Amino acid sequence: MAAYVHMAFLSNYTVLPRFKGLDNVRGLDISCNEPLFGTAFHSFKIINPYSTNTVGHRIHSVQPDVLFPDLGFCPLVVEDLNIHNPLSDPLRHFWRQEISSWTPYFEKAAESGFALLTPAGEYTRFSLVGKAHPSVIDLAFANPALLAVVKSWEASLPSTGSDHIPITITLASPSLNAKPPRPRWADTDSETLDPIIKGFQVPAAPSYPTPPKLDEWMLESLNRLVALLKQHTPVSRPSHHSKPWWTPHLTVLRREYHKATRAAKKHDTPHMREVAGTSRVGYFKGIKAAKNKHFYPPEPLDD
Secondary structure: OOOOOOHHHHOOOEEEEEOOOOOOEEEEEEEOOOOOOOOOOOEEEEEEEEOOEEOOOOEEOOOHHHHOOOOOOOEEEEEEOOOOOOOOOOOOOOOHHHHHHHHHHHHHHHHOOOEEOOOOOOOOEOOOOOOOOOEOOEEEEEOHHHHOOEEEEEOOOOOOOOOEOOOEEEEOOOOOOOOOOEEOHHHOOHHHHHHHHHOOOOOOOOOOOOHHHHHHHHHHHHHHHHHHHHHOOOEEOOOOOOOOOOOHHHHHHHHHHHHHHHHHHHHOOHHHHHHHHHHHHHHHHHHHHHHHHHHOOOOOOOO
C-alpha cells in the first residue's frame, strides 16, 4: 500500500506516516497549527488496512480492535477488508460464513461510535476477469468527532486500471446555522385532515393560459395544499437539550435496524432473522456506547 500527498497540501499541514507494527495497516497523522474544519481538533488520522482472509472467511489478518480504537481523536478508516455486509451491499445474498465474518467488525464499529460512510449499493470493485458480480468491499468509517465534517463520499473518478475504483471523501467545516424545524409527516393527523383534503378547492385556472400563468397557478395550488398539510403536522424542533448523546451514527443504525426487522417479518427466513438480530445488537450497543461517552467521558491522561 502506498500513500501520495500533494505538495500544496504539505505546505499547510504536517503529514506523518504510521505503520502500527503491521505489514497490512498503514496510517497518516495529519496535523495543523490551527483547528481543523471548524472543530477543536488540530489533527486527524487516516487508517488504511488491507485485510486478507483464510479458512472460509473465518480468519482475517487485521482485527477489529486495530481499526476502531476507543480514543478521543478524529480517525477516518478507509479499508479493504474483503468482507461483505448488508448495510453496504443490501442486494447481495449472504452465506452464513460471510455473516460471521463481518459481524465482529461492525459490532466493534458500533461500540466505538463509528459510522459507515459508504452508501448502500455503491459498488467499489468490478472484477476484470471471470463473471464475478460487482461488490462493495472498500468501506469507509468515521467516528463522531470526524463525522460532522464529512461532506461527501463519491465514486465518480475514472478507472485507474485496477479492479477497485477510486473513491473521493470530502471533508469540510460543518454549517454553523441551526437547521430549521422540519415537518414530521409520519405524525400527520390524518383523521382530521382527510375530510379537509376532500373538500380542498383548487384555485381557478387562468382564463387565457400561458406558460408563466400556468406556472403561477400550479405554484399557488401547491402552496395552498402544503400549507394545509402543515397546519395538521407537527414539526421537529431541534434542541440542545433533547438527547444530547444522540449521534448521526445512531440514526443510521436505527434506520438499518428497522429496515432489517421489517425484512425479517416479511420474508421470515433464518438468514433474514439473523441479519435482523445482528442489526438489533449493533443498534443497542451503539446507544450504550454513545451514552457512556457522553455521561462518562474518559479522564485526560496525566503527562
